[in-house]
Amino acid sequence: MLRRPHALRFAVRHAGVLLRPKLGPTPRCDDHRAMQERRQVRSELPSEALGLLLEAHRTRLQVQTLVVATPSGDLLAGAGHDPVDLAASIVDEELHDAASSSSIATWRLRVGERDLVIGSLGGRLNHEVGDGVRRIFAET
Numbered sequence: 403m404l405r406r407p408h409a410l411r412f413a414v415r416h417a418g419v420l421l422r423p424k425l426g427p428t429p430r431c432d433d434h435r436a437m438q439e440r441r442q443v444r445s446e447l448p449s450e451a452l453g454l455l456l457e458a459h460r461t462r463l464q465v466q467t468l469v470v471a472t473p474s475g476d477l478l479a480g481a482g483h484d485p486v487d488l489a490a491s492i493v494d495e496e497l498h499d500a501a502s503s504s505s506i507a508t509w510r511l512r513v514g515e516r517d518l519v520i521g522s523l524g525g526r527l528n529h530e531v532g533d534g535v536r537r538i539f540a541e542t
Contacts, residue, residue: 448542449479455534456481463531465524470535473510473517482523492521513539 445451452470460468460481467482471489480489492508505525511518513536520531 448538452479452535452538453481455531455538459528459531459534463522463524463526463528465522465526467521467523468531469521471519471521473519478518488521488523491523492519511536 445454456468456470456479460466465482467480467485467488469480469485469489469492470478471492472478473493475490475493477486477489480486482488488506491506505523507522507525507527509520509527509532511520511532516539518535518539520527520535
């Protein structure tokens with residue numbers, strides 16, 4: 403008996419078209435659980451959705467605090483220890499350009515007509531945080 407490649411063994415014919423499963427890495431168990439958790443905890447309220455997003459990324463990035471603030475330091479949303487203090491520190495960090503000597507990372511982004519700053523106490527950020535912030539603010 404001729405053995406077909408693994409992907410073809412699970413192919414299905416539907417209306418004369420051969421459908422194959424998507425090939426790709428199998429998600430790790432903890433990634434799958436996190437994906438299911440993200441799908442279960444959602445909010446239609448933009449402020450609450452932003453808080454949930456920041457908390458999820460704070461945990462994933464293993465940072466103490468993650469905030470979204472205005473360039474003047476007004477806190478819009480935060481997760482972790484003392485987000486108000488971090489939002490105020492963002493202004494000081496940008497004015498003194500001392501981010502390289504501290505554990506605060508900042509990203510500026512523009513969403514529509516709004517200028518925002520994402521700040522991380524722990525020195526780590528990734529593009530997914532900015533993408534999520536843009537998506538949530540675009541809906542408001």
